[in-house]
Amino acid sequence: MGLPGNNAINPSHPLIVELVGPAGAGKTTLSRVLSQRDEKILTAAEIELRKIEHIPIFVANVPFLLSIIFSRSRSGRSFTWEELKYIVYLRGWSRLIRQQALNNGTVILLDHGPVFKLATLNAFGPERLKSKGFEDWWRNMLYQWAYTLDMVIWLDAPDTILMERINNRDQRHAVKEKSEQEVANFLACYRSSYEQILTKLIANGRPRLLQFDTNQASLEQITDGLLVACGLKLGES
Numbered sequence: 081m082g083l084p085g086n087n088a089i090n091p092s093h094p095l096i097v098e099l100v101g102p103a104g105a106g107k108t109t110l111s112r113v114l115s116q117r118d119e120k121i122l123t124a125a126e127i128e129l130r131k132i133e134h135i136p137i138f139v140a141n142v143p144f145l146l147s148i149i150f151s152r153s154r155s156g157r158s159f160t161w162e163e164l165k166y167i168v169y170l171r172g173w174s175r176l177i178r179q180q181a182l183n184n185g186t187v188i189l190l191d192h193g194p195v196f197k198l199a200t201l202n203a204f205g206p207e208r209l210k211s212k213g214f215e216d217w218w219r220n221m222l223y224q225w226a227y228t229l230d231m232v233i234w235l236d237a238p239d240t241i242l243m244e245r246i247n248n249r250d251q252r253h254a255v256k257e258k259s260e261q262e263v264a265n266f267l268a269c270y271r272s273s274y275e276q277i278l279t280k281l282i283a284n285g286r287p288r289l290l291q292f293d294t295n296q297a298s299l300e301q302i303t304d305g306l307l308v309a310c311g312l313k314l315g316e317s
Contacts, residue, residue, distance in 0.1 A: 094181035096228055098193040100288075101235035102267050104245030105251050106294040110235065113303050118312050120186035141168045148208075156207035163205055166197040170176050170221050174228040175298055180287060187310050194225040195232055195277055203273035222277070226284035232307060234274065237295040239264050 099107040145164055159167075174194070181188045198221060201209055208214065223308050237245075243263045246253050255263045278289060290309060294301050 095187045096177060096181050096190065096231055097187055097237065098190040098195050099233050100193075100195045100199070102242055102270050103255075104242035104249075105237055106299070107235055107237035109299065110233075110302060110306075111189055111191055113299060114189060114306060117303060118187075118307060120312060121189055121310070122187065123189045123191070141171055142169065142231060159206055159297075161217060163201060166201055167312070170194055170197055171224070174224050183239040186312070192222075193209045194229065195274070195281070196216065198222070198225070198277045199270065199273040202277060203269050222280050223284060226281045226286055229281070229287040231288045231290065231309065232278060232281075234289065234291045235294050235302075236271070236291070237293060239267055241295045242267060 111123050112213055115123050145168070148159060148164075148167075167259055177190070178186065209218075236242075239260075244254075244262065246256050246263075255266045258266075281287060282289060288309075290306070292305075294302070297305075
């Protein structure tokens with residue numbers, strides 16, 4: 081993958097960290113183990129977010145959402161409801177996440193966070209997202225999240241390993257039971273999109289990027305490395 085990292089993060093303030101990578105890379109397992117190893121690490125699911133806190137975010141985004149819902153596009157499909165939710169998250173959630181980091185713990189661990197959403201929209205979103213009309217939106221989102229995230233942890237593994245893991249677990253997935261070529265194409269598309277998004281984020285000087293092959297490094301090795309990177313002492317809880 082070959083993406084550059086940057087200098088060590090400052091562990092003296094609450095950190096916002098995102099786990100990214102293709103399905104089967106081990107994000108859910110690593111998230112669970114990290115939160116079990118140190119009580120200072122909270123996953124997004126462990127953060128209490130009252131629904132009333134979300135109302136201002138949705139209200140603030142209504143004009144923008146209406147503008148893209150009702151705008152005419154000469155070609156391509158419309159936004160799906162899931163994509164519209166991604167847009168609301170990306171435009172409004174950074175301030176809320178920063179506040180939760182200050183209120184709740186040393187490390188906030190995100191899965192399916194901003195990098196995932198940006199990469200998914202970039203790879204699979206409507207064609208209009210690549211038009212000039214969205215250039216400012218992309219620039220603003222990349223800048224906003226570059227200065228919200230402190231670290232991105234990119235997990236990956238060879239395609240054959242990922243394919244086996246996807247097929248052997250209970251969760252549904254777009255390429256479950258698909259051919260090797262279909263899986264390879266899907267994974268290549270996601271990796272390319274992750275590289276594009278992360279390269280643009282890191283061009284702003286942050287976040288720090290750490291990459292692990294979960295077929296080569298053990299879960300314990302990765303966990304220990306990340307605890308150190310987050311400024312947490314091994315064995316502490």
